[in-house]
Amino acid sequence: MKNISTPIIPVDLNLVNNSDKTAIDYKAICLFAATGFFWGADTYWTNKKVLFPGSNHQVDEANQLIDSKAYFKWHYTPKKNYSFEEALEDFTTLFETIVEEQIGDQQAILPISGGLDSRTQAVALKHLNKKVTAYSYSFTGGYSESGIAEKIAKACEFDFKKFLIPKSYLWQNVEELAEINQCYSEFTHPRQMAVLEEFQKMKGVFSLGHWGDVLFDKGAPAEYTEKEIITLVKKKVIKKGGLALGEALWEDWQIEGNFQEYLDAKIKELLAKIDIEHIPSKMRAFKSLFWAPRWTSVNLSVFKKAHPITLPYYDNRMCEFICQVPEEYLADRKLQIAYIQKRNPEVAKITWQDERPFNLNNYHLNKMPYNLPFKIGRKLKGGMQKLSNKKYIQRNWELQFLGEENEKQLEKYLFDQQFCNFLPQKTVQKFYHKFKNEDDVFYSHPVSILLTLSIWNKKFNHDQ
Structure with missing residues (x-):
């Protein structure tokens, strides 16, 4: 008998047996085909299941689950008379405490994008006076994500490396990648695989910003109903062309019933595990329970192949904190923006990629007529590229397929x-x-x- 405690947002797949007979779970594979990740406890096999997050489990010598008890359940219990300034102070203390504990005296390896999650980490690491090697990567022939990242690194006085994701790297790495992620994710998403050897030359531990954008933004429109949240889940998770592929596999394998009805039933089943009436929080909990561990966490294994990983937004205390913060403070990234503005005003002045050409201080101007010059410039640039017949790379599969x-x-x-x-x-x-x-x-x-x-x-x- 052994005891296993799963984090609120697990990094690793904790697999248990529920049968001695091996059989392929064709229904689960159809859902994987439609969305790119496995749902709930599903795997490729009917006799292999994933342990539920935020729970204490007892497993026998045959690795079969004996008992599970939740030690945490997602909820929405905002503190009363809780001001934004108090929430910001609590977030500041908690976030920097987590980063301090995770990094300690080690060198931090920080991937930086043009967004807010890694930028928030950069500000914390700078404030805590940590040794940091920052990096960013862009697609060969695509938009240079490294431009914004380099400015953030420079403002924080970090060493900085630029990586270009090359064409056709996948084919010399795909078999190794399959061993690393066990085929629980499609292979064009973990672009870090292209620079794994470069990662291995670095020293330290990764500080990864995954899941900050989900915890620190609105979960869903507050006026949504239970029925509408099912539609929203489908809109968020079904990939382009995914539904058609899922239905085709369902038909090929002659599975009884209807694939879309099975998909709807699965969403309802998982939503029923979340006892929250507040729709935005229910959606955030749904993503954190079933999307983060089965989608986001899968390719963290590539980072782990090079160095240990730390994830401040995955910390149990951060999840507990989120449940007590009023939705209006989380929506539109308010807490992260205020934290960066307070701790490092210079970093706040650097362009926010999602709101180009504006930054954290003036992004509210990203509307007509203020953004008209940028829109015209981008359109002209696109036109010039078409005239030159030069393809602008935006996605990894374009380089690999x-x-x-x-x-x-x-x-x-x-x-x-x-x-x-x-x-x-x-x-x-x-x-x-x-x-x-x-x-x-x-x-x-x-x-x-x-x-x-x-x-x-x-x-x-x-x-x-």
Whole structure:
């Protein structure tokens, strides 16, 4: 007998057995195909389940679950007569305490983007006088994310490295990546895999900003009903082309019932586990319980391959704090913005990527007529790129799937005979044809999922 305590937002998959008989969970794979992550306790196998977050579990010698008791349940209990200034002070103390405990005397390795989560960490690390190596990466031939990141690093006096995600890196790394994330995520999302060797040359521990944007923003419109939140969940999690792929696999595997009805029932089942009437908080809890561990956490394993990781927003105390903060303080990133403005006014003056060309002090001007010059400039730049026939890279799959050499590698996996025995070739051909000839943006997700399933089938499906 052993005891396992799962964090409120787990980093690792804690798998237990519920049967001695191995069987593929085709329904779970259909949901994975539609959304890019596994839902609830689901895995590729009916006899392998993931332990529920925020709970204490007893597991026997055969790794079967004996008992579970929750030690934390998401709730919405905002403090009464709690001013924004008090919330900001509490957040400041808590956030910096967590960062101090996580980093200690170690070197921090900080990925910086043009957003707010890593920027908030940068400000805390600077205030705590930590040794920091910061970095950012951009797509070859795409928008330079490193520009804003470098300015933040310079303002905080951090060492800074720029990385470019190269074309076709995936094919020399995809088998290793499959071992790292066990095929629980499609392979074009963890772009950090392209610079894993560079990470390994660094010293220290990662300070990662994952999940700050969910905890510190509005969960959903307050006026939404329970029925509307189901629609919102589907809108948020179903990928372009994902629903069509999920339905196709459901039909190919001759699963009884209707895929969309199963999807709706699954969402209702998981929402029912959250006893919160306040809709924005219920949505935030839903994401944190079922999305963060099964989507966001999966590819943290790539960082862990290089160095230990720390995640201040994942800390149990941060989750407990969020449940006590009035929604109006969390909405629109108010707490993070106020924290940066207070602790490091110079960093607040640096462009906020989502509100370009404005910063944290004037982003409210990102509307007509104030943003008209920027919009005109961006449109002219786009027009010049079209005239030059130069493709502007915005997504990792464009670097990994497009072009003759990429196609050869992709097709090697998609039309592998072993994979054709698992999934009818006509389905693979249909989605690949649509990707190549109709809409590569819309069908990039189905193709990426099919690639993932092909490699999973090759490496982990011993039931074939």
